[in-house]
Amino acid sequence: MCTSMSKQSLLTLFNQFLWGGVLTGFVFVSFAQANTETLSFKDPQLEKAVLKLLPVDTPLTLGNVNQIESADLSNANIRYLDGIEALSNLKKLSLNNNQIEDVQPLAALSALTNLSLNKNQISNIDALSSLNNLQGFAIEHNKITNVQVVKHWPNIRGLDISINQITSLEGVKNNDSVVAIWASHNAICDLTPLESITNLIILAIADNCFDDLSALKNNRGLVELTLANNRLSNITQLSSLTSIERLDISNNFIQDLSILSSFTQLRWLDARYNLIDDLTPLANLKLLEKLMLGQNRIRDIAVLAGAPQLKWLVVGGNLLSSAESLKSMPNLVNADVTYNRINIDNANWQKTVNQLSHNLKVLSYTPQQPRAMHSDIPGAQPRQQDFDAQLLKDNSGDR
Numbered sequence: 001m002c003t004s005m006s007k008q009s010l011l012t013l014f015n016q017f018l019w020g021g022v023l024t025g026f027v028f029v030s031f032a033q034a035n036t037e038t039l040s041f042k043d044p045q046l047e048k049a050v051l052k053l054l055p056v057d058t059p060l061t062l063g064n065v066n067q068i069e070s071a072d073l074s075n076a077n078i079r080y081l082d083g084i085e086a087l088s089n090l091k092k093l094s095l096n097n098n099q100i101e102d103v104q105p106l107a108a109l110s111a112l113t114n115l116s117l118n119k120n121q122i123s124n125i126d127a128l129s130s131l132n133n134l135q136g137f138a139i140e141h142n143k144i145t146n147v148q149v150v151k152h153w154p155n156i157r158g159l160d161i162s163i164n165q166i167t168s169l170e171g172v173k174n175n176d177s178v179v180a181i182w183a184s185h186n187a188i189c190d191l192t193p194l195e196s197i198t199n200l201i202i203l204a205i206a207d208n209c210f211d212d213l214s215a216l217k218n219n220r221g222l223v224e225l226t227l228a229n230n231r232l233s234n235i236t237q238l239s240s241l242t243s244i245e246r247l248d249i250s251n252n253f254i255q256d257l258s259i260l261s262s263f264t265q266l267r268w269l270d271a272r273y274n275l276i277d278d279l280t281p282l283a284n285l286k287l288l289e290k291l292m293l294g295q296n297r298i299r300d301i302a303v304l305a306g307a308p309q310l311k312w313l314v315v316g317g318n319l320l321s322s323a324e325s326l327k328s329m330p331n332l333v334n335a336d337v338t339y340n341r342i343n344i345d346n347a348n349w350q351k352t353v354n355q356l357s358h359n360l361k362v363l364s365y366t367p368q369q370p371r372a373m374h375s376d377i378p379g380a381q382p383r384q385q386d387f388d389a390q391l392l393k394d395n396s397g398d399r
Contacts, residue, residue: 035063041083049076050087062086074098074116081105095120103127117142118160125149139164140182147171150178161186162204169193181205184226191215206230206248213237227252228270235259249274250292257281271296272314279303293318294336301325316340316364326360336364 039060041047051060053071058064070092078098085108087093092114093106100120104127106112112131116138123143128134129152137153138160147161150171158180159172166186172178173193180202188208194200195215203219204226211231216222217240224246225238232252238244239259246268247260254274260266261281268290269282276296280303282288288307295317304310305328313329316338323342326335344365 035061035066037062039065039083039086041080043078043080043082045076046073046078046081046084049073049078050084085109107131113155150175153177159183172197184208184228194219216241245287260285267309282307302328304329323363323365330359332360334362334364335360338364338366 036059039047039050039062041050047060050065050071050073053068054060054064065086066088068087069089071087071090072094074094074096076098078095078100081095081100081103082105084105087109089111090109091111093109093112094116096116096118098120100117100122103117103122103125106115107127107130110130111133113133114136115128115131115134116136118138118140120139120142122139123145125139125144125147126149129149132153133155134153135155136158137150137156138158140160141163144161144164145166146168147159147166148171150156150159151173153175155177156175157177159178160182162182163185166183166188168190169181169183169188170193172181174196176197176199178197179199181200182202182204184204184206186208188205189210191205191210191212192215194203195218198218198221200216200219200222202224203216203222204224206226206228208230211233213227213232213235214237216225217237220240220243222241222244225241225244226248227235228248229251232249232254234256235249235254236256236259239262242262243265244263245265247263247266248270250270251273254271255276257271257276257278258281260269261284264285265287266285267287269288270292272292272294274296276293277298279293279298279301282291283303283306285307287309289309290312291304291307291310292312292314294314298315298318299320301313301315301320302325304313304325307329309331310329311331311333313326313332313334314336316336318340320337320340320342323335323337323344326332326337342365
């Protein structure tokens with residue numbers, strides 16, 4: 001793992017630098033006049049977009065464009081990249097939201113360190129194997145089925161492959177340079193390739209199909225982990241990952257949170273739409289600020305008094321009969337207790353809110369109604385319908 005910067009600065013690097021606003025400016029040196037060859041591009045939209053990168057009235061020549069070091073060519077309706085090879089000094093390139101299918105011309109841009117191809121029509125990226133200087137790569141919302149090309153990128157650190165048709169992470173195996181992977185909304189059912197990667201700080205792999213987390217046990221430096229909407233019924237294999245600060249295990253089949261009792265760095269937990277009935281493991285998580293537990297089987301939240309930093313609490317759609325426990329959460333600002341068995345007199349609403357907590361600004365409350373089923377959640381797996389009968393039973397009669 002890189003030791004020259006803190007975990008927080010790495011989070012900032014990947015969340016803000018690599019993908020967020022990285023290409024808002026363009027770097028030039030003095031324009032050379034030696035090479036005055038006029039350029040033309042197969043796609044007039046690409047030609048138009050490149051011309052906009054140059055100062056006004058600067059001719060579109062090879063000598064001028066090969067001095068551009070960063071370029072944002074997003075939202076330009078580009079279909080063909082032929083001719084982009086002339087921008088030979090590009091280090092940062094964004095081609096988001098175009099109509100690109102063939103990335104072969106990009107293979108010549110060997111100086112690239114950051115490349116973003118989100119929202120195109122790309123199904124194959126094998127031609128990019130020559131880009132061995134890449135540090136950040138994003139290809140979210142395309143049609144690729146594998147990431148074998150990553151084997152050829154020894155310097156890659158941030159990889160966003162979300163919303164594709166990927167079935168295997170074999171391409172990232174043994175690549176110790178990788179510290180951040182976003183791979184949600186694919187068809188990944190096996191995390192075994194991640195077993196050989198031990199430097200991950202961020203892993204977002206929601207909306208896939210795996211049920212085994214053992215491959216992650218050596219990633220003790222993980223700070224942010226997203227596992228929502230998979231096939232998980234057990235998270236005990238995460239027991240060694242106690243550095244996690246942000247964890248999303250929502251929309252799974254999890255009942256037991258015992259291993260979280262040692263997650264003392266946890267600040268943000270989303271465990272909605274599971275089968276949780278006991279919050280005791282969360283009793284001493286002093287740093288918890290945001291906790292989302294909606295749509296479970298929780299009857300009592302008194303143990304959360306041990307989370308003095310808690311500011312946001314979602315416990316709607318559970319089995320609570322009282323909101324009195326909120327009084328023991330002095331820093332609570334926003335609480336959602338909708339669809340429980342709680343009765344609050346609307347005539348004395350503000351008084352009730354004030355009594356519960358002097359800092360409470362928002363209290364969401366609606367009388368009990370049947371909870372949304374797992375299968376009603378957008379993007380939920382059909383397999384979760386198996387639990388619907390039991391959930392309906394929990395919402396009717398004595399519980």
